[in-house]
Amino acid sequence: MTVNGYADGAGRAVFAAVDLGATSGRVITGRVGPGTLDLVEVHRFANTPVRLPDGLRWDVAGLYRGMLEGLRAAGQNGPVVSVGVDTWAVDYGLLDADGALLGLPFHYRDARTAGVAGRLPEGCGPAELYAVGGLQHLPFNTVFQLMAHRESAQWDTARTLLLMPDLLVHWLTGSVGAEVTNASTTGLFDARAGTWSDALIGRLGLERSLFPPLREPGAPAGRLLPHVAEATGLPASTPVTTVASHDTASAVAAVPATEEDFAFISCGTWSLAGLELDAPVLSEESRAADFTNERGVDGTVRYLRNIMGMWLLEECRRVWERSGAAPGLDGLLSRAAASRPFAAVIDPDDPSFLAPGDMPSRIGAFLRRTGQQPVSDPGAVVRCVLESLALAHRRTVRAAAALAGRAPTRIHLVGGGSRNALLCQWTADASGLPVTAGPAEATALGNVLLQARARGLVGDLPALRRLIAATQPLRHYTPRGNPRDWDRMEARLTAERPGAVAAGADAEGNGEGDGRGV
Structure with a gap:
């Protein structure tokens, strides 16, 4: 098998998944071939927040450095067909008119959003917010973070909002966009229409121009910038593919379900x-x-609660x-x-x-x-x-x-x-x-397979799940006790x-x- 001229010695295409969690990040290579799917973790690095005088922040520069080091390791593990990035949701960076990041992104566990929900404008109460976005009321939802952030001096210089995975993709490629599975966690996304809610953004007094165009999983996000290619050793022609960038969305895409009602x-x-x-x-x-x-993925809705x-x-x-x-x-x-x-x-x-x-x-x-x-x-x-x-x-x-x-x-x-x-x-x-447990690396698997699907190596969502069920170790638990x-x-x-x-x-x-x- 050859994809864009790349395949490993066994004829499998190699994809690099950047997967960032709340305490660590990894770069994982996935090899996809007919009936085969293998993952190798090539680099792991800490994700250690930093408490500054103005609050708890993410060390996004450290994460970016770890990502570049991981992509270099991925390239040494075989020619890479494409790169995909997923992270947690709700957090974001603000860029100024020159595209410069305005400070380290806030951590969702920062306390600055306390009480913000009670200070929203008229017509933006809990019922109105739910009617648009359909989100669980959590104090760290992006909408509340933004309303707290707008009270800062840097707000007036902000021109673009990028959620965490979109920010990292921007640094890799120079492109600007908002992937939909992550955008849907902001409280500013219309759950029915699948678009930004211009009406709600306006009622909140936010600038619509802050919010970039939406991207679906599988869409091209661009190619590596020259200095990124130099830092990673990957060809500048290496594409970055939009995946389900909210890690839970990638994980749910990788659920090995063969039944409809799960x-x-x-x-x-x-x-x-x-x-x-x-x-x-x-x-x-x-x-x-x-x-x-x-x-x-594919317009589905993850109907869930955060526990x-x-x-x-x-x-x-x-x-x-x-x-x-x-x-x-x-x-x-x-x-x-x-x-x-x-x-x-x-x-x-x-x-x-x-x-x-x-x-x-x-x-x-x-x-x-x-x-x-x-x-x-x-x-x-x-x-x-x-x-x-x-x-x-x-x-x-x-x-x-x-x-x-x-x-x-x-x-x-x-x-x-x-x-x-x-x-x-x-x-x-x-x-x-009954509980079927696994795969443990569901997020990375979803990331890799959505890249592979964009290149025609995997079929629809059920076919993607069947491949996972056939290739990954699973354990089964039957109810017992009283x-x-x-x-x-x-x-x-x-x-x-x-x-x-x-x-x-x-x-x-x-x-x-x-x-x-x-």
């Missing part, structure tokens, strides 16, 4: 749980349940590792498996868990606040976290099914969380549905924290471990 959980720093639909659900019931409608995911476990591990109080991950999971089941339950989406910090202490404070006996042994804390996540997965999938009028027959759990056998089994037990134990756990949480989980309860009667998701 639920998905893209589990990493966040758990994104929901359904793939043909049209958005913009009802008042959906808004009250806090579900989001994000654009997927605080493996972030809880990773923050606990950071605290324990600093104090030397716990073994490694395998040891923690063994101790969790041996701990008493259903000893304590938390709401993973409690606001106290959002910011970085001493997560074990915050979990203890939540348990005391809700009248529960705190657990202190690290194994017991891990069991509490994983059981609570499994319960949140159940609650979200059931609510999505009720609101969308669907009846999923299986849950596909992809991303780094799919490596956690306890979480996968307990998700099956809690939901009563489902009433999970019912009692849900009832305890609802009683102890009124309103916190009401959306899921009412509806019954939603990347790799380093940060898939927002």
Whole structure:
């Protein structure tokens, strides 16, 4: 097989996927041939935010440097047909009239958006925003970040807004655009029309010219600039292909589903749980349940909720590792498996868990606040976290099914969380549905295969998924145990924290471990 004159020794085309998560970035090469699909991680680098006097920021220059180093490594691993970039959502950079970046992009966990939603202009309340964008109300949605940002002195010099993957593509190619799966997370995208909402942008007092033309996955984004080619060792003719640049969109594209009615959980720093639909659900019931409608590949809608995911476990591990109080991950999971089941339950989406910090202490404070006996042994804390996540997965999938009028027959759990056998089994037990776990590298696989599809090597979305199901290692979990134990756990949480989980309860009667998701 030859694509643009490039193929490896086995006749497979080689694609480079730049995949940036909340705590690390990777460059992965994917080799695609008839019935074959292989990934090789060629470079990994840290994604370490920096706290400046004005807030928490992303070190985007460091990410760009790591990306260039990774592309150089990719080129040394074989001729590269094209490059694709995916990252998390909602965050952005502002460019001035000369195309210069106006400061490091803010981190979505920065506190500057606190209270912004209550200060929006008339006609831009929660119901009006949902009627247009259909997004879960989260304090870090781009629309709220922008309204906070416009109060800064640099706002008047801003001429172009680029979401994080679009900013990196711009630095690679010089081109300007907005990929739709990421644009749909901003709160300024019309979920029905699939375009920027000029009316809402106007009501908010934002300049329409800030928002660049939209691009669909598979569209060409340009070719490497000469200095980029020199830095990476790749030919200047190397194309950059638009992929589903929101990492969750790429991950969901790589769900190895062979059935039509499936639920998905893209589990990493966040758990994104929901359904793939043909049209958005913009009802008042959906808004009250806090579900989001994000654009997927081929015009699909990712109908889901953001759940605080493996972030809880990773923050606990950071605290324990600093104090030397716990073994490694395998040891923690063994101790969790041996701990008493259903000893304590938390709401993973409690606001106290959002910011970085001493997560074990915050979990203890939540348990005391809700009248529960705190657990202190690290194994017991891990069991509490994983059981609570499994319960949140159940609650979200059931609510999505009720609101969308669907009846999923299986849950596909992809991303780094799919490596956690306890979480996968307990998700099956809690939901009563079989769980297929994997692929762990769903985001990179979606990135690579959307590049390959743009060059005619892969067919439609079902064909893409069949290739993944046939080539990637998957594990299957069957529900076991007494489902009433999970019912009692849900009832305890609802009683102890009124309103916190009401959306899921009412509806019954939603990347790799380093940060898939927002």
